[in-house]
Amino acid sequence: MQATVKAIAINAFLSQNEDFRTLAEHTDLLGTYGAFVSDVIGKLGKYGSLSEAQVNAVRNSVQRTHDFAAKRAVQDADTTPRPQAAGVYRDDSGVYRVVKSRQSGNLYAKKLNLKTGGFDYASGAIYRLRETHRLTLEQAKAIGQETGICIVCGAFLTDPKSVERGIGPVCAKRV
Numbered sequence: 634m635q636a637t638v639k640a641i642a643i644n645a646f647l648s649q650n651e652d653f654r655t656l657a658e659h660t661d662l663l664g665t666y667g668a669f670v671s672d673v674i675g676k677l678g679k680y681g682s683l684s685e686a687q688v689n690a691v692r693n694s695v696q697r698t699h700d701f702a703a704k705r706a707v708q709d710a711d712t713t714p715r716p717q718a719a720g721v722y723r724d725d726s727g728v729y730r731v732v733k734s735r736q737s738g739n740l741y742a743k744k745l746n747l748k749t750g751g752f753d754y755a756s757g758a759i760y761r762l763r764e765t766h767r768l769t770l771e772q773a774k775a776i777g778q779e780t781g782i783c784i785v786c787g788a789f790l791t792d793p794k795s796v797e798r799g800i801g802p803v804c805a806k807r808v
Contacts, residue, residue, distance in 0.1 A: 642681035774799035
């Protein structure tokens with residue numbers, strides 16, 4: 634008797650939330666959306682319904698998964714080579730310094746933080762950058778003049794000559 638009541642409750646829930654019907658009927662897809670979605674769908678089977686917060690959380694999680702997959706497909710379709718060497722790069726989202734890891738030897742990207750003047754690790758940015766985004770010395774200097782930050786090390790430029798050059802005196806000797 635209790636199983637029948639639960640089945641009726643689940644069917645009522647699924648008729649009001651069609652997007653959950655696919656998830657509930659195709660459990661093989663649940664792995665695509667991660668453990669959280671699988672766990673919540675399991676709770677639907679256990680309790681017969683979900684709270685509004687659970688429904689919204691699952692929808693948000695599924696949407697993020699779809700958005701990430703679409704973004705990744707665009708990145709994978711771009712056959713332009715990724716950065717092959719350390720240097721300074723710029724794309725639509727900002728200025729990056731690509732550096733080589735001392736431990737693994739792999740390249741990773743750090744994004745210029747205009748508030749602090751430093752470069753902060755940017756998770757996944759190395760996969761978005763392309764070799765064509767690499768800046769020439771003149772382009773890097775122009776950014777330094779524009780922002781007042783040395784594009785090589787991220788230090789704020791205070792000396793008028795450094796601001797004019799767009800690069801600090803120590804870094805100018807290094808490049």
